[in-house]
Amino acid sequence: MSDIAIRVEDLGKQYKIGMGPSNIHYHTLRDTIADTASAPFKSLSSRFHASKRKGGDQKTTKKDPQHGVIWALRDISFDLRKGKVLGVIGRNGAGKSTLLKILSRVTEPTEGYAEIHGRVGSLLEVGTGFHPELTGRENIYLNGAILGMKRLEIESKFDEIVAFAEVEKFIDTPVKRYSSGMYLRLAFAVAAHLEPEILVVDEVLAVGDAEFQRKCLGKMSDVAEEGRTVLFVSHNMSAILRLTEETIVLDKGKMELRAPSSKAVDYYLSSGFSQVGERVWAKDETSVATAPFHPSSLRIVDRFGRVANTVRSTEPITIEMHYSLEAPITGLRVGIYLTSAKGEHVFTSFDTDDSDLYDRFRVRQIGEYVSRCVIPADLLNEGRYILGVNASAFRIMRYFQDEQALTFTVDASGAPGTQWSEARLGLIRPRLEWRIEQDHAKVRVLTPGVPPILDGQPSGEYDHD
Amino acid sequence: MAQTEISTTQQEEVIRLQPSRGWTALNLPEVWRYRELVYFLIWRDIKVRYKQTALGAAWAIIQPFFTMVVFTIFFGKLAGVPSDGVPYPIFSYTGLLPWGLFAKALSDAGRSMVANRSMITKVYFPRLVIPIASVLSGLVDFAIGSVVLIGMIIYYNHIPIPSAQITPTAAIITLPFFILLALITALGVGLWLSALNVKYRDINYVIPFLTQFWLFITPIAYPSSIVPEQWRWLYALNPMTGVVEGFRWALLGVETAPGLMLAVSSTVSILTLISGMFYFRRMERTFADIV
Structure with a gap:
C-alpha cells in the first residue's frame, strides 16, 4: 500500500544543557535532592512557559538558556520513498547525528514522530562493541550480533567480510594487536555486510586510508544500487553527490532545504560558511x-x-x-x-x-x-x-x-578568455603562452612546383595577410 | 527504546517512534528476538574475563575456597559458630557458592549499563539484554566453583568420621530452582542499580557496600537456625536466605525443606524482579542521552 520507507513528522529533540551527548555530566544523588526541593517551583514555571510557547513563535528559538534546554532538532518533516538514497548535510551541531539517533532508535524524540517501514540497520559508528582482547574472528561475530545480524547470517558472510577487510592472516589475532588501519577495515567490513531494508549511515566513510575510503564508497554505492533505502550523513560532498539524488540541509536543528543533491551541496557550501575568508x-x-x-x-x-x-x-x-x-x-x-x-x-x-x-x-x-x-x-x-x-x-x-x-x-574577471562570456570547463585556468605562427614554408613549397589544381584552397591561406 | 508500536502487515514491519511517557510495557518478545545478542554478550564476558591473568579460571575457585578457609578458622573453630551438624568447611562453602554467583551477578549487572555505554549510544537493541547477559555470565564461575564442592563432599565421605558423611538425597533435583532464585534476585536488584547508575554514579560506591552488608545478613557463616523462630519470616525477606538454606537442604540434607522461608524469599525476589524491570523500562528512554 505504501511505498514510503521513512516518514518524519514535526520531529524534535530537546536536550537539557549539560546533558547532551557531547557534554557528559553526571548527576549525583545530592544534586537530585537539591533539585527535588526546588522542583515544584520549576515545574510550575516551565508549565507556564510551555503553554506560552505553544501559542507564540518561540518555537524557532534554538537555545533557551532560561530553561536550560537546547533543541538539537526541531520541526523536521520529510518522507523518504523506498529504494531512494537521501543525503543529510549540515555543519557540526546542525542536528544530523541527533536525527540519525532517533531514526535508529538509540534515543527517542521529544516531540513529533517518525514512522519506519522495514527493518532498520544503523551505522552510527563502525566497530561498536569491538573488544580489544578478542580475535578478529570473535569480534566479527560479536559486532555482527550487536548490529542485529543473526548468527547464521554472519556465518554465511564471514569469508566475504574477512576478504573485504583484507585481514585473512590475522583473523585469529586479538584486535588489540591490529594496526589502526586493519582495525577500521575490519570494523567497516562487518558493518558493510549488514543487509537491512533501510540503512542509516553516519560519517563512517571518513575512516582509513584513501584507498580504503574508495573501497568503502564503492561498497556504499553497491548498497544504493541494490535498491535499498539509505539515509546517508556525510561531510564528504563528493560522496554525497555520488551516492545520493536528493539531499537535505540541516542548520541549527532546522531543515533548511531539501533539493536535488547538486543544488543542496551548492546551497550548503555557499551559505553554510559565513566566515569571510x-x-x-x-x-x-x-x-x-x-x-x-x-x-x-x-x-x-x-x-x-x-x-x-x-x-x-x-x-x-x-x-x-x-x-x-x-x-x-x-x-x-x-x-x-x-x-x-x-x-x-x-x-x-x-x-x-x-x-x-x-x-x-x-x-x-x-x-x-x-x-x-x-x-x-x-x-x-x-x-x-x-x-x-x-x-x-x-x-x-x-x-x-x-x-x-x-x-x-x-x-575570473580579467582572466584569459574572458572576452567571451562563456564558462570554461576545468578546474584550472592557466594563462598559457600561445603562439600563432604563419607557416610560410608550406606555402613556398606549394607555389614553385606544380601549378595549383584547385585555385581556391591554397590561395585562401594568403587571405590573412 | 522509544515507545514503539510494531505491527506487521504483509511481512512489513512498521515502527512508530514517538515520545513515551510514564510506565511502559516490558516488551519481552523484543528481548526474546535479541536472544542471540544475549548469548554473544555472555560469550564475550566469559572469553575476556580471565584474559591476561596468570591463574586464569582458577580465580573462580580461589576466591570462594580461601573465604571458606578463613571462615572455617575464625567462625567455625575460634568463634565456635554452629553448622547444623555438617562439617563447617562444607557448611560455609555451600553458602559461599551461591553467594558468589549472586554477588558477582549483582555487581556486574549494576555496572553493566555504564560499562557498555559505547554500545548504548550507538546501536539500538532492547537494553534489558545487557543486565540479563551480565547476570547469566556468572554461571560459568559458579560451575567451576561447584567442582570444589563435589571434591569436598567426596573427601568428607572418605574420612572415617561418621557424622561427616554426606549422602545427597533426591532433594538435589531442586537445586536448579535455587540457582534460578539467586539469579532472579540478582537481576531484580541489578536492574534497579543499573538504571540508577546511568544517572547517579553514586551507585558505583553503593554496590560494594551493599554486597558486603548483604553478606552479613545472609546465613553463610552461620546457620539461620540461630535466628529466633519468631523472627525467621522477617529474616527470610532477604531472598538470599531462601537460596542459601535451599542449597544446604538440597545438597547436604540438613533439617527439613525450608518451606515458609522459601515462600517469603521467592515472593520478595519475584517482586524485586518485576519492579526492577518496570523501573528499568521507564528509565531506558533517557539512557542514551545521559549515560
Missing part, C-alpha cells in the same frame, strides 16, 4: 583531540594583504595556517587540500614538501607558527573552492584534519 578554531573546540597541535586560524589573503572571501584568479592568493605547538613534534607537516565545490580534488600540498624545509623543520619546537603558501596567479578557474587542512606526521599520527575548513570564491 577566515576560519578560526576556538581553543576548546579542538584542544583535547589534537594536542599537542592547536590550530588557531586559516586565512585566505589577497594581493593587498587583506583577508578575503573572494579572490581574483589573475592575482596570487596567499593561504596562511596559524597554529601553536605545546610540545615539540617530529616530522610534522601542515598542509592544505584544495577541492572544488563538486568534490573534485585540485591539489594537496604540505609545508615541508620542499626538501630544504623538510630538513630544517625535522623537529618543530614549542611555539606559535604560521605556515604560508602562495597559489600563483592565473591558476584556478572561476568557481567555489573548499580549502581543507591537515597536520600530521607521516604514517605516525594525524593531529588535526578538517577537510572543509573554509570555502572561497575565485573570480
Whole structure:
C-alpha cells in the first residue's frame, strides 16, 4: 500500500544543557535532592512557559538558556520513498547525528514522530562493541550480533567480510594487536555486510586510508544500487553527490532545504560558511583531540594583504595556517587540500614538501607558527573552492584534519578568455603562452612546383595577410 | 527504546517512534528476538574475563575456597559458630557458592549499563539484554566453583568420621530452582542499580557496600537456625536466605525443606524482579542521552 520507507513528522529533540551527548555530566544523588526541593517551583514555571510557547513563535528559538534546554532538532518533516538514497548535510551541531539517533532508535524524540517501514540497520559508528582482547574472528561475530545480524547470517558472510577487510592472516589475532588501519577495515567490513531494508549511515566513510575510503564508497554505492533505502550523513560532498539524488540541509536543528543533491551541496557550501575568508578554531573546540597541535586560524589573503572571501584568479592568493605547538613534534607537516565545490580534488600540498624545509623543520619546537603558501596567479578557474587542512606526521599520527575548513570564491574577471562570456570547463585556468605562427614554408613549397589544381584552397591561406 | 508500536502487515514491519511517557510495557518478545545478542554478550564476558591473568579460571575457585578457609578458622573453630551438624568447611562453602554467583551477578549487572555505554549510544537493541547477559555470565564461575564442592563432599565421605558423611538425597533435583532464585534476585536488584547508575554514579560506591552488608545478613557463616523462630519470616525477606538454606537442604540434607522461608524469599525476589524491570523500562528512554 505504501511505498514510503521513512516518514518524519514535526520531529524534535530537546536536550537539557549539560546533558547532551557531547557534554557528559553526571548527576549525583545530592544534586537530585537539591533539585527535588526546588522542583515544584520549576515545574510550575516551565508549565507556564510551555503553554506560552505553544501559542507564540518561540518555537524557532534554538537555545533557551532560561530553561536550560537546547533543541538539537526541531520541526523536521520529510518522507523518504523506498529504494531512494537521501543525503543529510549540515555543519557540526546542525542536528544530523541527533536525527540519525532517533531514526535508529538509540534515543527517542521529544516531540513529533517518525514512522519506519522495514527493518532498520544503523551505522552510527563502525566497530561498536569491538573488544580489544578478542580475535578478529570473535569480534566479527560479536559486532555482527550487536548490529542485529543473526548468527547464521554472519556465518554465511564471514569469508566475504574477512576478504573485504583484507585481514585473512590475522583473523585469529586479538584486535588489540591490529594496526589502526586493519582495525577500521575490519570494523567497516562487518558493518558493510549488514543487509537491512533501510540503512542509516553516519560519517563512517571518513575512516582509513584513501584507498580504503574508495573501497568503502564503492561498497556504499553497491548498497544504493541494490535498491535499498539509505539515509546517508556525510561531510564528504563528493560522496554525497555520488551516492545520493536528493539531499537535505540541516542548520541549527532546522531543515533548511531539501533539493536535488547538486543544488543542496551548492546551497550548503555557499551559505553554510559565513566566515569571510577566515576560519578560526576556538581553543576548546579542538584542544583535547589534537594536542599537542592547536590550530588557531586559516586565512585566505589577497594581493593587498587583506583577508578575503573572494579572490581574483589573475592575482596570487596567499593561504596562511596559524597554529601553536605545546610540545615539540617530529616530522610534522601542515598542509592544505584544495577541492572544488563538486568534490573534485585540485591539489594537496604540505609545508615541508620542499626538501630544504623538510630538513630544517625535522623537529618543530614549542611555539606559535604560521605556515604560508602562495597559489600563483592565473591558476584556478572561476568557481567555489573548499580549502581543507591537515597536520600530521607521516604514517605516525594525524593531529588535526578538517577537510572543509573554509570555502572561497575565485573570480575570473580579467582572466584569459574572458572576452567571451562563456564558462570554461576545468578546474584550472592557466594563462598559457600561445603562439600563432604563419607557416610560410608550406606555402613556398606549394607555389614553385606544380601549378595549383584547385585555385581556391591554397590561395585562401594568403587571405590573412 | 522509544515507545514503539510494531505491527506487521504483509511481512512489513512498521515502527512508530514517538515520545513515551510514564510506565511502559516490558516488551519481552523484543528481548526474546535479541536472544542471540544475549548469548554473544555472555560469550564475550566469559572469553575476556580471565584474559591476561596468570591463574586464569582458577580465580573462580580461589576466591570462594580461601573465604571458606578463613571462615572455617575464625567462625567455625575460634568463634565456635554452629553448622547444623555438617562439617563447617562444607557448611560455609555451600553458602559461599551461591553467594558468589549472586554477588558477582549483582555487581556486574549494576555496572553493566555504564560499562557498555559505547554500545548504548550507538546501536539500538532492547537494553534489558545487557543486565540479563551480565547476570547469566556468572554461571560459568559458579560451575567451576561447584567442582570444589563435589571434591569436598567426596573427601568428607572418605574420612572415617561418621557424622561427616554426606549422602545427597533426591532433594538435589531442586537445586536448579535455587540457582534460578539467586539469579532472579540478582537481576531484580541489578536492574534497579543499573538504571540508577546511568544517572547517579553514586551507585558505583553503593554496590560494594551493599554486597558486603548483604553478606552479613545472609546465613553463610552461620546457620539461620540461630535466628529466633519468631523472627525467621522477617529474616527470610532477604531472598538470599531462601537460596542459601535451599542449597544446604538440597545438597547436604540438613533439617527439613525450608518451606515458609522459601515462600517469603521467592515472593520478595519475584517482586524485586518485576519492579526492577518496570523501573528499568521507564528509565531506558533517557539512557542514551545521559549515560
